[in-house]
Amino acid sequence: MGGPRFEPVRTIRAYERIVEQVEGAIESGTLTPGQRLPSERDLMAQFSVSRSTVREALRVLQARGFVQSRPGDPNGAEVLPFSPAALHRSMTTLARVDELSLGELVQFRMVLDASANLLAARLRTEEQLAEMDAAIDRMRKAAEVSYDEFSAADVAFHDAVARASRNKLIQISTEVVRSIVVNLIAGKLASSDDRVALMRRSIRHHEEVLDAVRAGDGALAARLSRETMYDYYLDYVPADERPALRALLED
Amino acid sequence: MGGPRFEPVRTIRAYERIVEQVEGAIESGTLTPGQRLPSERDLMAQFSVSRSTVREALRVLQARGFVQSRPGDPNGAEVLPFSPAALHRSMTTLARVDELSLGELVQFRMVLDASANLLAARLRTEEQLAEMDAAIDRMRKAAEVSYDEFSAADVAFHDAVARASRNKLIQISTEVVRSIVVNLIAGKLASSDDRVALMRRSIRHHEEVLDAVRAGDGALAARLSRETMYDYYLDYVPADERPALRALLED
DNA sequence: CTAGTGCACTGGTCTGACCAGTAGGCTGCA
DNA sequence: TGCAGCCTACTGGTCAGACCAGTGCACTAG
Structure with a gap:
């Protein structure tokens, strides 16, 4: 019994890292409701990933109720206030x-x-x-x-x-x-x-x-x-x- | 007061339609936990969309806890049993x-x-x-x-x-x-x-x-x-x- | 019969492109 | 000068095609 408890090595998918970072920024208050995320094209530069990866991250964030995006909006996705x-x-x-x-x-x-x-x-x-x-x-x-x-x-x-x-x-x-x-x-x-x-x-x-x-x-x-x-x-x-x-x- | 209550026209994004269909299949029991979804490449054929769209739908389904995918798995994404x-x-x-x-x-x-x-x-x-x-x-x-x-x-x-x-x-x-x-x-x-x-x-x-x-x-x-x-x-x-x-x- | 090796497939990521929208600046008319 | 209308430069949504690192299975060599 006991011994070092190894955690299973979690493959880190790129989009998950993005989700984590953005979620963290929202939870820590760096990003507040009403603020806008940079556009997807900006985000792909900031995170050094492709747009598909950025978009998958945004889909997850959207599904969790953190952000919402609207086509044609000259700003990026909007950070939403928490809602149940x-x-x-x-x-x-x-x-x-x-x-x-x-x-x-x-x-x-x-x-x-x-x-x-x-x-x-x-x-x-x-x-x-x-x-x-x-x-x-x-x-x-x-x-x-x-x-x-x-x-x-x-x-x-x-x-x-x-x-x-x-x-x-x-x-x-x-x-x-x-x-x-x-x-x-x-x-x-x-x-x-x-x-x-x-x-x-x-x-x-x-x-x-x-x-x-x-x-x-x-x-x-x-x-x-x-x-x-x-x-x-x-x-x-x-x-x-x-x-x-x-x-x-x-x- | 009264009059016809128009619903706001919801833009139907392609990946949302996919999410709806898969979610419906799971909730109606057509897809049961443990079963596998077709591979992303099959899905793109079945839904007549590109793989990016399929993947965005899968990300949403995954965020909602319905499915999970694993790289290299010769089968498609797995339908998960409901969990809290x-x-x-x-x-x-x-x-x-x-x-x-x-x-x-x-x-x-x-x-x-x-x-x-x-x-x-x-x-x-x-x-x-x-x-x-x-x-x-x-x-x-x-x-x-x-x-x-x-x-x-x-x-x-x-x-x-x-x-x-x-x-x-x-x-x-x-x-x-x-x-x-x-x-x-x-x-x-x-x-x-x-x-x-x-x-x-x-x-x-x-x-x-x-x-x-x-x-x-x-x-x-x-x-x-x-x-x-x-x-x-x-x-x-x-x-x-x-x-x-x-x-x-x-x- | 088994150990080992490919191969065919998976999901994850990237590149580059097009489209339909939107907003804001610009132009030209009144 | 004022404003209506157009234009452009963006946005997100979608598509096509490509590459990679894994996985599992069939096949092969011992």
């Missing part, structure tokens, strides 16, 4: 390829949203409470009019809570998982009558959650938010997956 | 670029691990309990000998719990976030004496968690697991981030 787009893509792929069920996704949302509420109850500012108030108000006004607007207001509420948790990871994951769930159930919405009833119930639930957050009762806020989400998505989740969701409710 | 590697990368980038703090990461781990324990307490099989037992046993044996082996056993325990939660998303996120945390604190480990004390305490904590899981007491298992992790990482987390962690403890 790449994270979003890989999670979406996961949902498509890796047999991720709606039940698992909703369960994960319940976990995230509950912790966001728990933290928000303890850490929220008055301003954030006002945001949540405003979001519920929007939900009330939209409920009888437009389901899309209701949905948007609902999203705004959950976003406000996520922000109040002061945890970026919770914020971003919430956002990513939510959009996947919404995409999955899009098209198989409940009938119009059911929908109105659902929205009304949902508003009441959100009010209760907000009360708990306002009161600083994290445990209650977490429990209520789980119940809210369970209630809201129950009809979309296949019967055999529901027990797993219920397992998150019994406290 | 891409997810891992984007999250790591997030941690580096987007000022994600250790506190936030540990907090997220506490959330994930707690829910995994909560679910495991209700859904675990006897077999999985045995796995957890075995992992704690390994931790006991390693504690006085090797910190690395202790760590590995610790990981095995948490993995077993995550599997028992029956939620792949929790499993994968746990895995990804853990490795980022471990990387972040690598090198600034506590002193050797402290370490042994820490390991002993950690074992006791894990035993308590396992007892709760075995007893089916999800709420207790969740609370204990949060406390365990808080205790274990406290020293690495800057003082000003600790209140946020404690906010997760008060139930």
Whole structure:
């Protein structure tokens, strides 16, 4: 056992070196979002490689969400601000390829949203409470009019809570998982009558959650938010997956 | 309001069409992991494009974790089984670029691990309990000998719990976030004496968690697991981030 | 039957070229 | 003088053809 642990000799492909350098420059702040990379022809001179190699590197950087190029642009590729787009893509792929069920996704949302509420109850500012108030108000006004607007207001509420948790990871994951769930159930919405009833119930639930957050009762806020989400998505989740969701409710 | 909602005309770059087609074939199961793509020269014939275009498409597919190519391989690029590697990368980038703090990461781990324990307490099989037992046993044996082996056993325990939660998303996120945390604190480990004390305490904590899981007491298992992790990482987390962690403890 | 040697193929890289776009300067008209 | 419109010098996207260092397999010589 032990002995020198040799690392496998990694063949260094030229385009990978370029990717590393550019990525490093972005992560270290040498290159900041909005700045432009030199043109491909300049880069091939700077790196002493051919344009194909430069372009392969740029494709990788683009796939990772670091840069974007536009044909005809007299400047080079643009350095992008970080966005969870790449994270979003890989999670979406996961949902498509890796047999991720709606039940698992909703369960994960319940976990995230509950912790966001728990933290928000303890850490929220008055301003954030006002945001949540405003979001519920929007939900009330939209409920009888437009389901899309209701949905948007609902999203705004959950976003406000996520922000109040002061945890970026919770914020971003919430956002990513939510959009996947919404995409999955899009098209198989409940009938119009059911929908109105659902929205009304949902508003009441959100009010209760907000009360708990306002009161600083994290445990209650977490429990209520789980119940809210369970209630809201129950009809979309296949019967055999529901027990797993219920397992998150019994406290 | 309303009116026809025109989508922006997306310029269709040739290599993107190739990426779409191959990705579609993989997601639909036409191409399964382990299978080989035709060689680049075959692909250029099949898609009626030049090799550079084929290669740019392959670079993107590789960056997204779908395929991998090896020089000299008489077969073409290999279709990879899905792995959270891409997810891992984007999250790591997030941690580096987007000022994600250790506190936030540990907090997220506490959330994930707690829910995994909560679910495991209700859904675990006897077999999985045995796995957890075995992992704690390994931790006991390693504690006085090797910190690395202790760590590995610790990981095995948490993995077993995550599997028992029956939620792949929790499993994968746990895995990804853990490795980022471990990387972040690598090198600034506590002193050797402290370490042994820490390991002993950690074992006791894990035993308590396992007892709760075995007893089916999800709420207790969740609370204990949060406390365990808080205790274990406290020293690495800057003082000003600790209140946020404690906010997760008060139930 | 096996050790060793080619050979045909792979991916990685390079060169040089053309095209359709874009932006900004220039020209010429009002 | 002011501005509309053209021109040019760039950009990224694509193509064609070439070379190289590896790899695996078939074939061959012992």
